[in-house]
Amino acid sequence: MKHLDICDILKDPAYVGKEVVVCGWVKTFRDSAKVAFLELFDGTSFARLQVVLDKDAISFDPECTRLGASVAVKGVVVKAFKGEGNELNAQQLTLLGKCPGDFPIQKKRTTLEFLRTIPHLRLRTNTFAAVFRVRSVAAQAIHRYFAERRYYYMNTPLITASDCEGAGEMFRVTTHPWKTDCKSEEEYYKNDFFGVKAGLSVSGQLEGEVAATALGRIYTFGPSFRAENSNTTRHLAEFWHVEPEIAFAELPDVLEVAEEMLKYLIRAVLNECPEEIKFFDSFVEKGLIEKLEHVATSDFAVLEYTEAVKILEKENKRFEFPVSWGCDLQTEHERYLTEEVCKRPVFVINYPKGIKSFYMKQNADGKTVAAADLLVPGIGEIIGGSEREADKEKLLAAMRERGMDLSAYKQYLDLRTFGTVPHGGFGLGFERFLMYVTGMENIRDVILFPRSVKNIM
Numbered sequence: 001m002k003h004l005d006i007c008d009i010l011k012d013p014a015y016v017g018k019e020v021v022v023c024g025w026v027k028t029f030r031d032s033a034k035v036a037f038l039e040l041f042d043g044t045s046f047a048r049l050q051v052v053l054d055k056d057a058i059s060f061d062p063e064c065t066r067l068g069a070s071v072a073v074k075g076v077v078v079k080a081f082k083g084e085g086n087e088l089n090a091q092q093l094t095l096l097g098k099c100p101g102d103f104p105i106q107k108k109r110t111t112l113e114f115l116r117t118i119p120h121l122r123l124r125t126n127t128f129a130a131v132f133r134v135r136s137v138a139a140q141a142i143h144r145y146f147a148e149r150r151y152y153y154m155n156t157p158l159i160t161a162s163d164c165e166g167a168g169e170m171f172r173v174t175t176h177p178w179k180t181d182c183k184s185e186e187e188y189y190k191n192d193f194f195g196v197k198a199g200l201s202v203s204g205q206l207e208g209e210v211a212a213t214a215l216g217r218i219y220t221f222g223p224s225f226r227a228e229n230s231n232t233t234r235h236l237a238e239f240w241h242v243e244p245e246i247a248f249a250e251l252p253d254v255l256e257v258a259e260e261m262l263k264y265l266i267r268a269v270l271n272e273c274p275e276e277i278k279f280f281d282s283f284v285e286k287g288l289i290e291k292l293e294h295v296a297t298s299d300f301a302v303l304e305y306t307e308a309v310k311i312l313e314k315e316n317k318r319f320e321f322p323v324s325w326g327c328d329l330q331t332e333h334e335r336y337l338t339e340e341v342c343k344r345p346v347f348v349i350n351y352p353k354g355i356k357s358f359y360m361k362q363n364a365d366g367k368t369v370a371a372a373d374l375l376v377p378g379i380g381e382i383i384g385g386s387e388r389e390a391d392k393e394k395l396l397a398a399m400r401e402r403g404m405d406l407s408a409y410k411q412y413l414d415l416r417t418f419g420t421v422p423h424g425g426f427g428l429g430f431e432r433f434l435m436y437v438t439g440m441e442n443i444r445d446v447i448l449f450p451r452s453v454k455n456i457m
């Protein structure tokens, strides 16, 4: 159907006097003796177009006036009778789809919890339409950021046989029927589709390294899968993962990219979604704009893990999980560091090797690895990254310490055998970023159909 977007014709004076067609859903209807008014939205912005119906001039199906009904209107754009912008004098109003009275999105504000039970309809609300317009703009900005800096966009496999990284967190991929009578695990997988145990990838990093150590700078932007049994407001079983990998880079280079990228993305969202961010500032997180402006213009803090633990130990009374050197930081610790101590985003760097992955570069102290997590107020970890171990012998030692099956990593080790280079990268959880820029507090509210424990609607 040829038609125009409401966001375009609403403000532009060039449309005044023109005959146009718009399509949308009914938000409100007001009736009087001679004229009636419909307000339509079409998802292209918050704005609604007022359609003026001269009841002497046109007739229409009363179903066109119900909340939620979809209609097409042909009419002439005129300057709004009251207020700014344009409205439409209808010549023809056509019903596309009627909407019965039990439409669950009613005018009164409904709760996010309720809307989560109708993921297929919640985008008809202002809040969710705004979230997903921001999501689209942010995704485009990610590609733009990397393209402008000559990072090549890679698509790494989603099905993988390497099961170490996400041990326990990996979803299995199988074609076996639910009933099998195999004597051993090995026999079970031998007859399975791939002939070995396979699963859904928890990260594209290992394959990203393959590409970076040939093309220089690459990034991936795709789904990662984690069967984490944690029912938190920050974890999904399926999330979108932005993972740049950079050759000829050490940890400080990785931090620089992470900080610059995050600021670029925030700036893009502020510039390209001003209405949406204003909306979130008013209705979701008071002070959001100020927060984002502040982050986009101030330097991120950097804190050694060892220093962070010293700070946290002094406050151990306030935490559910007390801290000591060697332990992983919980969200409560992360949030304390970024919200109370630094009052801005902070990179915690150089973690104990025992709590981080085998591939991270081993520091000279023999105790820590060159890892960096970026913590932000309100969320905790938003980025996890590291310099990778480029020395084959050290990498082998780390793998042996963890009892890993070296034969499964021949290709990964080859990257260290043939022209190894210092390199590193990080992973940004796209939904965590969206929570941060919209102020939405539950990760389930920034992805179309959230997948989490016992939830696959």
Ligand code: ATP
Binding pocket: 226, 228, 234, 235, 236, 237, 238, 239, 241, 381, 382, 383, 384, 385, 427, 428, 429, 430, 431, 432
């Ligand atoms: P966390 O400690 O918060 O569970 P992680 O350390 O397991 O995260 P990484 O393996 O470092 O996460 O992954 C990189 C980034 O991917 C994280 O910083 C986060 O933004 C995002 N991320 C990780 N797991 C999830 C998940 N289950 N749902 C959504 N985003 C996630």
Ligand code: MN
Binding pocket: 373, 381, 383, 384, 385
């Ligand atoms: Mn992490």
